Amino acid sequence: MKQVSLKIKNVSKVFKDFKGREVRAVDDISFEVNPGEFVTLLGPSGCGKTTTLRMIAGFEKPTSGMILINDVNVVEIPPWKRDTAMVFQSYGLFPHMNVAENIAYGLKMRKVPKEEIEKRVKAILKVVGLEGFEERPPSSLSGGQQQRVALARALVVEPSVLLFDEPLSNLDVLLREQMRVEIKRIQKEVGITAIYVTHDRTEALTLSDKIVLMKGGKIEQIGTPEEIYEKPVSKFAAEFMGKINFFPIDVVEFQPDKTVVKLKNAVYEIPSVPTKRSEKYVLGCRPEGLKLSKEGPVKGIITTIVYLGNFSEYYIQTDYGEVMVKVLPPFDKNLTEGREVFIEVIPEIAKIIPES
Template structure:
């Protein structure tokens, strides 16, 4: 192994948390690099909060190791871990002023009073709450309270900032504003962040990398593009974006191409590059993922190598685009077309041809976790 690479800021090895009735986190391995914003994305109950709380030290792992900047901290108290945490419910001390809330971590560290005052003022200005240090949390809006929570976590200059669904208690407009605010802080302070969310749009727009979780397992870690375009399995394909999944069996392969007999009755020929994660040998079963925007829909047939024939079930006009649901041999496929002048709109009942490029579907293994 190369010794040139700096240690990851956070390193989880076979990290596990078992409760009597459920394994909340099941032997996960994950490295978070300096300066990156990594999201933990997955449905409610998949183990995101438990993972974050084990990194912070609020929950003790059943098994496995947490390392922060190279040191095993599994037995280290939360306030000695060099982490800052922002909770979904803000968790401010209601009987303390904003300034005292922000000062709390510094007092735990025994920083001098003069320095505390200075750093609190700086932290409040960082989150644009100058002059509000004397207020109590109840005198602030939800968005302002979440900014105090951010200032409180950042003031100790942690190696990693942990955020647990920090936007989920805010209304839509504030959520958008705070999302940009967190990205700005990430950029300006260069602080490593682990950001938990169940919201795929939040994860796609914010992440350097995302770790997609389900049932206590990490299914895939990658950039938003990788995870969207080249999902590792059916769960990831389906959880991120809209997925049309058609089962088939490999009929033939060569160095550049492979041929799949779809269960829907059509044969398609695809680029080898679309089969990074699936095994493509004759007779292997696989799933082909078609993203809705990668189809072209037409009524007069299509002069294309790869086509599917179907019947339009439903059409929705969305201004800049149309959404179609097309029945292809019993599979209802979602198709998105941009509205471009001159294109004819198909109607329910129309027979249509869906064409696609040889590099546009993506092959994933059938079944799996």
């Protein structure tokens, strides 16, 4: 498999809506994808993910900026000459063709000899775990199997870049988890450069080497799943990656590798520094970064306890709004709904996040 790099440089896309007004779908974004890397474009609906992917595939032309595949600007190159392949949410299989014919289609168009086609179809069916399915019509396959055929059809032409647009959205939860693992295995096995669009943070966390988090056509943060989860640059990034509680704080002192902060009367040494300087900061604590205690800066009333077996979620009404704390067993039998409780911060995993 060819391994190529991809560079998106200051790319913007402006559409005209039905009233002729300009919509800045993608607003001056830049990021790089290394050869063989799996990069996810993550963000809420309407933030410009699909538009970005379609510009990489060549279905849309950027209003400005450059898209470089192996350092060649491909903006003027039509999609069919661009050597990318796309897997969609709707599988887009041809219903009147069997599995083998569906997969062979792109090779036929490229006038690959018959024996070669047969060999490659067989090999790729093995990769996606569908050996022996050659003769089956798509309608006889489950959603997951159809998605595998779609993936095989994209891979068989040996594209340089594999593009996915929310490919698992139509599958039920169990299949989605299964296919997530499969996609990652297959991508690593063939070593192809891949860009994956999703609004699902779990998908992004499990699949990606690198996440490009988008908001309103712009890039909010780029980083590994750990970097974005552990060191969000904003409240938006922190919240998008998972449940988090925010508390207003005063910064007492910045030190080279830690920050001293004050939350009410409690002073904490947080072993990190903010990623960005700002006028005001909040303390970000994930549910696992708080504990219930006999004392602590935040007082509240337990409103709901959700028992989840290996842990429980405690919802607590406080002066700062509802706070969620993840509690591991053994559970304190005295802490029942309606009781007053104090919340203590675990400074080691707390994050200092710019307020705006």
